Amino acid sequence: MLFSPFTRLLAASLLSASMAAAGLVxxxxxxxxxxxPGTVVExxxxxxxxxxxxxxxxxxxxxxxxxxxDLASLxxxxxxxxxxxxxxxxxxxxxxxxxxxxxxxxxxxxxxxRPHRYNGTVIAEWQNVTAGYDLDALWSTDQITRAGYxxxxxxxxxxxxxxxxxWSPARYGDLDVTGGxxxxxxxxxxxxxxxxxxxxxxxxxxxxxxxxxxxxxxxxQSAFRMTTYYDAxxxxxxxxxxxxAFIVGPAPxxxxxxxxxxxxSETDVRSPARPPDTxxxxxxxxxxxxxxxxxxxxxxxxxxxxxxxxxxxxxxxAPPFSRVPLHHVIATSYDxxxxxxxxxxxxxxxxxxxxPDGTKARDALGLAKGGIRLxxxxxxxxxxxxxNSGETFCFLFGTHAPFDKARLDELYPSRGRYVAAVVxxxxxxxxxxxxxxxxxxxxxxxxxxxxxxxx
Numbered sequence: 001m002l003f004s005p006f007t008r009l010l011a012a013s014l015l016s017a018s019m020a021a022a023g024l025v026x027x028x029x030x031x032x033x034x035x036x037p038g039t040v041v042e043x044x045x046x047x048x049x050x051x052x053x054x055x056x057x058x059x060x061x062x063x064x065x066x067x068x069x070d071l072a073s074l075x076x077x078x079x080x081x082x083x084x085x086x087x088x089x090x091x092x093x094x095x096x097x098x099x100x101x102x103x104x105x106x107x108x109x110x111x112x113x114r115p116h117r118y119n120g121t122v123i124a125e126w127q128n129v130t131a132g133y134d135l136d137a138l139w140s141t142d143q144i145t146r147a148g149y150x151x152x153x154x155x156x157x158x159x160x161x162x163x164x165x166x167w168s169p170a171r172y173g174d175l176d177v178t179g180g181x182x183x184x185x186x187x188x189x190x191x192x193x194x195x196x197x198x199x200x201x202x203x204x205x206x207x208x209x210x211x212x213x214x215x216x217x218x219x220x221q222s223a224f225r226m227t228t229y230y231d232a233x234x235x236x237x238x239x240x241x242x243x244x245a246f247i248v249g250p251a252p253x254x255x256x257x258x259x260x261x262x263x264x265s266e267t268d269v270r271s272p273a274r275p276p277d278t279x280x281x282x283x284x285x286x287x288x289x290x291x292x293x294x295x296x297x298x299x300x301x302x303x304x305x306x307x308x309x310x311x312x313x314x315x316x317x318a319p320p321f322s323r324v325p326l327h328h329v330i331a332t333s334y335d336x337x338x339x340x341x342x343x344x345x346x347x348x349x350x351x352x353x354x355x356p357d358g359t360k361a362r363d364a365l366g367l368a369k370g371g372i373r374l375x376x377x378x379x380x381x382x383x384x385x386x387x388n389s390g391e392t393f394c395f396l397f398g399t400h401a402p403f404d405k406a407r408l409d410e411l412y413p414s415r416g417r418y419v420a421a422v423v424x425x426x427x428x429x430x431x432x433x434x435x436x437x438x439x440x441x442x443x444x445x446x447x448x449x450x451x452x453x454x455x
Contacts, residue, residue: 039199091187127157136153137222216243219248246262260282266289282348284434287324315394316390320398379418418447418453
C-alpha cells in the first residue's frame, strides 16, 4: 500500500503520541544502530513512490528502483537503509591494498512484515551495474515472497553509487564507495558487500526477524565480481555467507567448504568444456533460456520508465526475450542451497549438448538439446533460444518466435494433448528436483487457459 506524505506524517504523529503516553521515547529522524563490527546502520530512510527524486526533502524522494508490486498484499514491506563503516581495499588477486577506508552505501530490503512469514533466509544480492545503474536482477516477486525469503539489494560498486548520487542528490548525495576517490576500481566493493551482508544477520534491516542463513547471490557482472571475492578475498577474511549462487555468470575456481550453485542460461554456455560437480559445487544449464529474458524485462520496464523517464528499447536481429522461465530454476536452486547448508546435497543436472564442430546441438524445431528442459521447451509453443544478435545487449536476450497455428495443430491436435504434455514435463522436473510445485501448478493453469490445441 502506498501512502501520501500527509498520511505518513499523520501516522507518525499518532504513533509518537501513543508511545509518549506509554512513557516511551523515540528519537527524531532515521534510527542508527550498530550492525557488523564497526558499521553503523541508518534507517529506514523515509520516502516511497510516488515522489520526486529531485526534491531537496528526503521524505519526498523514494528509493531508486523501488518495486511497483503491491507488497503489502503479499505480507511484505520494502525499506531502504544506509550503511557506513571502514572497509579493506583488495586487488583482483586478493592483495590487501589498504585498511580502514571509510565508506557509506545503501541496501534496499524487501522482507516479510511479520516474523511468522519469514523462512529464516536472506538472499543478499550484489546489485548489477552493467547498464550504468543498480539493477536488482534477481528479484522475482512470486518465487521470493511465497517462500518467505527476505531479499536485500546491496550497492557495492562505484558506477551504481555515483548514479544514485546524481539521480537524487538529497537522498544519496553523501554515499561513497571509493574512499573519497582513492579507490575508483571497486577495490572496496568486496569488503563492503560482506560487511553490509553481515548487518542483515545482526542489525536494523531485518530487526524482528531471526535469520539463520545468508545466501550471497549475483547475476552476470555481479557474479564475476563475486568470483573474485570467493576465490581471492574470502580465504583471508571472515565467513559471512552460508552458501552462494552465481547466476548467468562465471563460478569460482576454488572449491571451498560453502556450497556453490552456478545456474546458467543457454546464452551463457558456449563450450562443451565445463567443471565437474563436487560435494560443494553444482552447475545447472537451462535449455532455451536467455541471459536476460522476458520475465525480468517485463518486471523492470515500468520501473525504469518511472525512474529514468523511459525504459531502454532495442532493435535485435531476431524477436527478443526468451520466455523460458529461468527464474523457476533459480528459485529451485535457492531451495536446494538452503538445505545444502544443512547437509542435504542437491541433484546434478545434464549438460547442454554440443555437436562435434562445437556448435550447440538442436532438434528439428531449433530447440537446444540436453540441459534442464522445462515444459516451455519439452511442450513448446514457440522457438525459444538463448541466441540473438543486433545492437547493444541483444546478444543477451535470446529469441522468442511463436509457432503458427499450423505448427501448433500439428504438435497438439487437442488442448488436452497440450496440457498433458506440459504436466508430464513438469512432473519429471519435479521428480528430478529442478522445479518447485507452485511453478508447476502455474504452468498447468496457464496451459489450461491457453488457446493451444483448441479447434
